[in-house]
Amino acid sequence: MDGLLRPGEVRLGKRQLGQMHVLGQIGQRFVACVLVTEGGSMLVMLDQHAADERIRLEALQRAAAPDADPDALKSKACRTPKNFLAHMIFEFSSTSELAALPAAAAVFPVLVGAALADNAAVAALASGAGQVAPKAVWQQLAAGAGLFDRAAALLDTGMDAVVAVADSAAAAIAAIEAIAAVPASRRGVRIPASVAAAEPALLERLAAAVSLLVLDGPPPASLHVALTAAAATTRVAITNSDAAAPEGCTTVVPAARIALGGGAAKDAPGAVDLAAAVAARLRSDRPDGLFSTIVADEHGVALGLCFSSAESIRASLASLEGVYHSRTRGLWHKGLTSGATQKLRRIDWDCDADALRFTVVQRPPGFCHLNTRTCFGADVGFTRLYSTLIERSAAAPSGSYTKRLFEDPALLSAKIREEADELCTASEPEEIAWEAADLIYFALTKCVASGVSLADVERHLDLRSKKISRRPGNAKPQFVSKDSPAPASAPASAPAPARAPAEIEPFTMRVHSKKTASTADLAALLKRPIIKTDEIMARVKPIVESVRARGNAALVEFTSKFDGVTIDAESIVERAPFDPRKMELDPNVKAAIDLAYDNVFKFHDAQLDREPLVVETMPGVVCSRVVRPIERVGLYIPGGTAVLPSSTLMLGVPAKVAGCTEIVLATPPRKDGTIAPEIMYVAAKIGATAVLKAGGAQAVAAMAYGTETVPKVDKICGPGNQYVTAAKMICQSDSSALLSIDMPAGPSELLVVADAAADIRYAVSDLLSQAEHGVDSQVVLVAVGFAQSDLDALQAELKRQASVLPRADIVKVSLSKSYVLVVDSMDEAIAFSNEYAPEHLILNVDNARSYVPRIVSAGSVFLGPFSPESCGDYASGTNHTLPTYGYARMYSGVNTHTFLKHITTQELTKEGLDRIGDCVTTLAEVEALEAHRNAVAIRLADIRRR
Ligand SMILES: NC(=O)c1ccc[n+]([C@@H]2O[C@H](COP(=O)([O-])OP(=O)(O)OC[C@H]3O[C@@H](n4cnc5c(N)ncnc54)[C@H](O)[C@@H]3O)[C@@H](O)[C@H]2O)c1
Ligand SMILES: N[C@H](CO)Cc1c[nH]c[nH+]1
Incomplete structure (x- = not known):
């Protein structure tokens, strides 16, 4: 005894519990005591390592009587020390013990089933098919040939781990070697205590190789120290032992000793009262x-x-x-x-x-007394969908789409295939979530239609995590041929740049050669990743409609839904003058913005036609054109994955130069509901009149139609993701909005033309500067006269620079959609670039400026090795809001004229009208527009009569 527990009177608070007699210590941990009260006596085992006496006394009180009434005590034995269950392993060895199995499995942390032959029940439990799902199931299997195969088969059925049973040291070592491919955390070994006693060194070796070491029979005292050491590295359990296990070791409780329910069984010698064991813990x-x-x-x-x-x-x-x-x-x-x-x-x-x-x-109708499934309101996510599907399968309202799916298996199959395909082509995180949700809905509908429950599906998911045999995981040929492009090693075969390649080494680009590519290959290379316009439009229309109809309330709701930010309607718009505290900046950042502003201003100011255009087309006929600002404009500044003061400058400066009077700026709020100070600073500098703290389609709709506090504008400019672009297009085509937009915009892109003399580090850094914008960004390198060694150097440099970028995850995806085209000459390079019509074009070649006259379609061109695109993005003066997706064929980038409109005037003298009049009346006659003719003829008659 170590004196921690002493005999004597036991009190809990003021109450007398009884007299405690300490019988002796059992193992290192437990002390057996008899508690004598007025009502009788009982045997208790107390954990003497429990933190303090109060805890021991409380345990004693609980053990004494669940209702804590010492007077009600009858003489009884309790063999349930506090942490009994945590230390025990339940062993099931024959089908005759099945009755105890489900209850034991419900509470024991580890369950061991003995012999393979009669353990179908344990296997069923492991796979979750039984009444209960035990926490960890171990199966034992006799050592011998084919041990690994048998172990793998058991683990594949959902067993957590296997125990090889060996009757000699050599067999135990051989068994561990035979299942060496099973992870150590999932294998165990069982040997007779007598074998271990003969070879104590064996214990150490086995303990290092397994996670459960079971010793059959009571270990001799000489083995206690070795077992305690082994227990420090693995779980050591002792069977058939009524004596306490050595320190750190656990006891295996055979099923036969489990007593369920009340009655005499639980008081039988050696019985384990399961309920008391749970309560004691x-x-x-x-x-x-x-x-x-x-x-x-x-x-x-x-x-x-x-x-x-x-x-x-x-x-x-x-x-x-x-x-x-x-x-x-x-x-x-x-x-x-x-x-x-x-x-x-x-x-x-x-x-x-x-x-x-x-x-x-x-069981239905549910847990709550209000007849609902839970007391916490409606389900969400998977369980909600599942409950709804179950309800629909029982009774669906007429016109229910789900009912139609239940009744039309062919339609259901077609939808599953369609959604799977859409999920494969989705690329933006939100789009992927959307498509995955669609697929899950149709998949679960199929399950419910076939009587498969959500729990069945989850059971399979859990089972999969326990499988140790793995299939190669290759796709069936019919799916491979449909979606996958040729591997990188075969550049000449048909590429499919519109789809993400299935296999390409991370941070490399696929290589094509103009020499070996067919016309169809080259045409495919000119295409951008497909944007599913119809689908996006279908998603965006209700958002636009809702903002139009419900104004700020809808704006607030969508901001909460898509940006996860709660802003109240009153503060969603900030009106100028803006609070200076909201634009406090680091002086270096402020200086950089000021310099960029000055350059962008200079270049855009120079674009303004200050004098009207006046032309006398013939004597007495004077035509002129005057310029006017579009009065109210909305500037969309993207903010989904980056804060973009630069885009605020690029849109704001030309609007200011043009003289727009209402400049509304919209950008998604940060998580705390505020706008970045850099953007607020630029907003003030360009004279914005209002800042809308919202992004996406909802912000575009608010500016297009106006809300209670968002001013309606006449033109919306600025880049954005597919939702933003779709909303701009929808609003523009609604005549009631009376709105125009700058251009349809797509993801950022760059085409670099580099010759073999170019510094490959520069070319790679430029490609990555655009690849980091978003997963949809596409970068292209047109490599003039590159040899294989140049291409190898390129790929190595890509890996080196890209893998360390903070946005490496984005870059990995965008590079997988990008490519290198090897051409022989600058003529071929320029021809390809003109066809591609890139948003940005870098000519990193000798004598770059000489090629400018031959550039027909490009948003903005960067000449020579020292003109990285980043300079145009931020500070050199040109605009970075440029046409993407090939629209450079017919659109210009944003410039001062984007925010201007022209009005023409004309003035004819009497002589002038006399000169031009017959021309007009003749043409009006040709068009049979008599009123037109007459408006001139009536005046001509007067002039000529006089
Ligand atoms: N051409 C340029 O000048 C330029 C400059 C910078 C960025 N870009 C491009 O602009 C784009 C910016 O995209 P972004 O997403 O980072 O910012 P973003 O501001 O364009 O879009 C973010 C908004 O999208 C909305 N949204 C997100 N998921 C949605 C869903 N499932 N349904 C409806 N709405 C949803 C949210 O309201 C969010 O506020 C990128 O493609 C980038 O390449 C272009
Ligand atoms: N490169 C983008 C235009 O495609 C603009 C930008 C903003 N910030 C950095 N770059």
Whole structure:
């Protein structure tokens, strides 16, 4: 004895519990005591390492009587030290013990099934097909030939781990070697204690190789030190031992010793009272001694909160149904009168053992007394979809699409294929989530139509995580041929740049050669990644419509939904003058913005036609053109993945130069609902009149139609993602919005023409500067006269620079959609670039300027090795809002004229009209427009009469 526990009077608070007699220490940890009270006596085992005396006394009180009434005590034995279950392994060895299995499996952390032949039940439990789902299931298998195959087969059925049974040291070592490919965390070995005693060094070797070492039979005292050491590295368990296990070792409890329910069985010598074991492990902070119990369904969703007592736990384990302790009614067998009973699957403790979780299968109508499935309101996500599908399969409202799918398997199959295909081509995170949700809806509809439950699907998912045999995972040929482009090693074969290549080494670009490419190959290379316009339009239309109809309320809702930011309607717009505290900047940043502003201003100011154009087309006929600003403009500044003060400058400066009077700036808010100070600073500098803290389609719609606080504008300019672009196009085509836009915009892109003399580090850095914009960005290198060694150097440099970028994840995807085209001459390079019509074109070649006259289509061109595109993006003076996706064939980038309109005037003298009049009347006659003719003729008659 170490003197921690002493005989004597036991009091809890002021109450006398009884006299405690210490019988002796069992193992290193537990002390056996007899507690004698007025009502009788009982045997208890106390964990003497429990933190303090109060905890030991509370454990004693609980052990003494669940209702804590010492007077009610009858003489009884309790063999349930506090952490009993945590230390025990339950062993099932024959089918005759099946009765105890489900209850034991519901509470024991580790379950070991003995012989392969009669363990079908254990395998069924492991795969989740049984009544309960135990936490960890181990199967034992006799050592011998084919051990790995048998182990793998068992692990594939869902078993957590396997234990090889060997009767000699040599067989144990051979067994471990035979299953060496099974992860150490999932293998164990079982040997007779006598074998271990003969070769103590064996223990150390085995303990290092497995996660469970089972010793059959009581180990001799001489082995205790070696076992304690082995237990420090792996779980060591001892079977057939009534004596306490050595320190750190656990005890295997055979199924035959489990006592369920009440009655005499639990008091039999050596019996393990399962309910008492559960209760002994728990601690209650409540005055009534009950344990808070979360009741969850098989998906882990909380149905409600109950309370348990040792008595209710016993009743639950005996019936394998949900039985609790009601604070008003006492023992409460849930659903016994309503029929809404629960099948018990598992009981778990929380981390500090003061609360329980019962995992149950709830029968309808549900857990709550209000006849709903849970006490916490409606389900969400998967369980919500599943419940809805189950309801629809029972009774669907007329016109229900889901019902149509249930009734038309061919339609359902077609939709599953369609959605799978759309998911494959999706690239933006939101788009992928959207498509995945579609696919899951149709897949789960198929499950429900076929009687497969969500739990069945989850069981398969869990099973998969436990499989150790792996299939190669190759796709079936019909799917490969449809979607995958040729591998990188075959540059001459048909490329499919519109789709993401299935296999390309990360941070490399596919290489094509003009020499070997067919016309069709080259045509495919000119195409950009496909944007699914119809689908995006279908998603965006309701957003636009909603903002148009409901104004700020809708704006607030969509901002919360898509940006995860809650802003109230009153503060969603900031009007100028802006609060200087919202634009406080680091002086270096401020200086950089000021310099960029000055350059951009100079270049755009020079574009303004200050004098009207006046032309006398013939004597007495004077035509002129005057320029006017578009009064109210909206500037969209993207903000999904980056804060872009540069785009604010590029849109704001020309609007200011043009003289627009209402400049509304819209950009997605940051997570705290504010706008970055850099953007607010530029907003003030360019004279913005309002800043709308919203992004996406909703911001575009708000500016197009106006809301309670967002001013309506006449033109919306600026880049953005596909939702922004779709909203701009939808609003522009609605005549009631009376709106124009700058251009349809797509993801950023760059084409670099480099010759073999170019510094490959520069070319790569330029390509990456655009590839980092977004996963849809496309960069192209037209390599003039590159040899294989130049291409190898290029790929190596790409990997070197790209892999360390903070946005490497984005770059990896965009590079996979990009490519290198090897051409022989500058003529071929220029011809290809003109066809491609890139947003940005870098000519990193000798004598770059000489090629400018031959450039027909490009948004902006960068000449020579020292003109990186980044300079145009930020500060040199040209605009960076440029036509993408090939629109450079017919659109210019944003410039001062984007914010201007022209008005023409004309003035004719009498002589002038006399000169031109016959021409006009003749043409009006040709068009048979008599009123036109007459407006001139009536004046000509007067002039000529006089
Ligand atoms: N040409 C240029 O000058 C230039 C400059 C910078 C950026 N860009 C391009 O602009 C784009 C910026 O895109 P971004 O996403 O980073 O910012 P963004 O501001 O264009 O879009 C973000 C908004 O999209 C909306 N949104 C997100 N998911 C949605 C969904 N599922 N349904 C409806 N709306 C949704 C949200 O409201 C969010 O505020 C990129 O393609 C980039 O290449 C171009
Ligand atoms: N390169 C983009 C135009 O395609 C503009 C930009 C903003 N910030 C950096 N670059």
